[in-house]
Amino acid sequence: MTDASTTVPTAAQHLASFAATARDTGLSAGLHDKVTGHLLDLLGNSLAALPQRPGAAVRQLAEEWGGAPAATVIGSATSLPAPSAALVNGTLAHSLDFDDTHLPSVLHPSASVLPAALATAETAGASGAQLLAAGAVGIEITCRLGMAQYDPELGNSVFFDRGLHATAICGAIGAAVASAMLRGLDADGICSAIGIAASMGSGIIEANRTGGTVKRVHCGWAAHAGVVAADMARLGLTGPPTVLEGRFGFFQAFCGDRFDAHAVVAATTEGLGERWELSRLFIKPYPCNHFTHAGVDAAMRIRARGVDPQRIARLTLGVPEPVLRTIAEPADDKARPRSGYHAAFSGPYTVAAGLLAQPEDPGHGLGVFHQDFTDEAAADPARLALAARVTCVADEECTAVFPYQFPAVLTAELDDGTTVTERVMVNRGSPENPLDATELTAKFFANALGAGDERAVKALADAVWHIAAAPDTAELTRALSAAATGT
Incomplete structure (x- = not known):
């Protein structure tokens, strides 16, 4: 799988091949556990965000759109089409700014990737292990795209320095890869999903300066874009293989003259499957900056x-x-x-x-x-x-x-x-001082008990912790629906 003008695979082709291989070979037990913990954390944060207006507004809009029910919406007794469910759940996941963080890129990758993966896994009937593999790869790609434009001299991401929300822009591509994996696309199809999603990622962080709640929707929109991009690729739409490093590609468009094609390829592709940026994720113990x-x-x-x-x-x-x-x-x-x-x-x-x-x-x-x-x-x-x-x-x-x-x-x-x-000197919840399963569950319970009764919340926690062995996501989504509605 190569670009027509060269025999050297492009960055997107490297990432697509990595994703297809990871789906076929699966993850190590350690990576399964890592993603499971982040999934539990995301669901707890989302349940706690239900009283917030951004999630409620987006859910109301998605329900007005309608469509064939396919995926569970947190806080709702009904299902929505997968892109709409991803939009609502991604908005909830980021609404409290309590979601996980990758440093030094300062990305919040799970809030875009996991809602897209959940919606697609439920729609496609994927297994729990497939869900975790897709989530892991989508998060990894999101983080690598963010690191490709981290400037050590600046001490900041070029995206952020230009007023762009890297989480949303990179997260749309990570979400597309996760959804494409769960839809069974081959490496060429996953590459096209990357190429399509690169035209969809968006996010301006002026709200951090002067106010507005739109930033809370950024991860939901990225999750929505990822599901749509994967479905477009599934139905035959194609994307440019040089979409990342090309003259008119992703990094040139977003980063302008502060972009080096060789550095981008190296940052996004070196050590794939051996060195996981996923392992560098921090989980917030406290709901504050x-x-x-x-x-x-x-x-x-x-x-x-x-x-x-x-x-x-x-x-x-x-x-x-x-x-x-x-x-x-x-x-x-x-x-x-x-x-x-x-x-x-x-x-x-x-x-x-x-x-x-x-x-x-x-x-x-x-x-x-x-x-x-x-x-x-x-x-x-x-x-x-x-x-x-x-x-x-x-x-x-x-x-x-x-x-x-x-x-x-x-x-x-x-x-x-x-x-x-x-x-x-080392943050609690960082890779060097991680939250253990007991602490993650304690945070989850404190978040979730406001949305449902203790029995329903415990059932959801059990379903998440056992997701790796589940033949599908049915038990997880049933438990999520029960916990969210207090039934």
């Missing part, structure tokens, strides 16, 4: 050492210099966040929440959870009193590690002049 997480952990560690928060006179939070503008500035606003949403982006507030956390309470997930980011919680005098004592500074060691981790060092000065310091 990822830059704040190490500070939360440091605060909980200080509290676990027996420090009474009422005895703390001053707190100094050291973080990587680039994150100060997100979680520390302007200082007055961060010390007194205007709402629960703003509190999730505040270093001082999240430190206060960590010091007052109740990790022994199952309803609090892994320590700091949704109830810490309501408008009422953000106005809590005890939290605000602690937040007012926090000064955020740049820490040289933390800056050196960023953006491969989002570390923090927290020093508490007590009323007797003594100090207590906790340095967290």
Whole structure:
């Protein structure tokens, strides 16, 4: 399978051959477990997002479109066509910004890929193992596309630097590959799905600056595009084999003169099947900006050492210099966040929440959870009193590690002049400090219990953990429907 003008396979052809091979040979047990954990995490995040307006609005629109029912929609007693189900579920998956992250590309790959894979697997009658293999490959390709335009000198993705949401743009292609695998397309068909999806990926991140909820739909639209692209390829539509590195291809279009065709091919194809970017995914333990997480952990560690928060006179939070503008500035606003949403982006507030956390309470997930980011919680005098004592500074060691981790060092000065310091250089939920199955399940339960009763939620967790051996996704989707509707 080669480009007509050369005997050297293109980047898209490499990726398509890798996908077809992975489908035929399957995954290792370790990769099965990895994807299963991310699937459980995604479903819990989605169930927790049901009260949010973006998911409800998209679901209402998809129901207005109608069509032949084929795939389960989270939070609905009815099914929708696979592209519509992927759209709704992908929107839910990203609505709370609680979804997994790949570093240093800062992509959220599962929220686009897994909703597309779920909808297609249910429609096509695929097995659980096939679902996991498609999800793994789609996530891997999404991450590699993101890494192809990570600039170490810039310390950022070229996509993001140009105002583009890499998660949505790269995720459309990863979702298309996953759907094409589950539809049984051969390598040529998968390559065409890549070529088609490259014309569909879209996402502008201006909402991060000035507001709007459209960003929450980005992963849903990418999942929708992936399912549609795979179906178009299945029915004979074709895409250009040079779609990624070509003169008028994906990277040239999105990255312009900051694009190197040879570097793109190397980043997307080297070590495929041997070195998995999938293994570099982080799972968020707390529903707040990822830059704040190490500070939360440091605060909980200080509290676990027996420090009474009422005895703390001053707190100094050291973080990587680039994150100060997100979680520390302007200082007055961060010390007194205007709402629960703003509190999730505040270093001082999240430190206060960590010091007052109740990790022994199952309803609090892994320590700091949704109830810490309501408008009422953000106005809590005890939290605000602690937040007012926090000064955020740049820490040289933390800056050196960023953006491969989002570390923090927290020093508490007590009323007797003594100090207590906790340095967290590796994020909880990262590959170096992963959440185990018990912790993942705890996060899932804390997320999901608001949507369904305990028996239904437990049945869904069991169905996910056993999906690798399932002959199809019927039990999983039945359990998802029951958990989502509380039946």
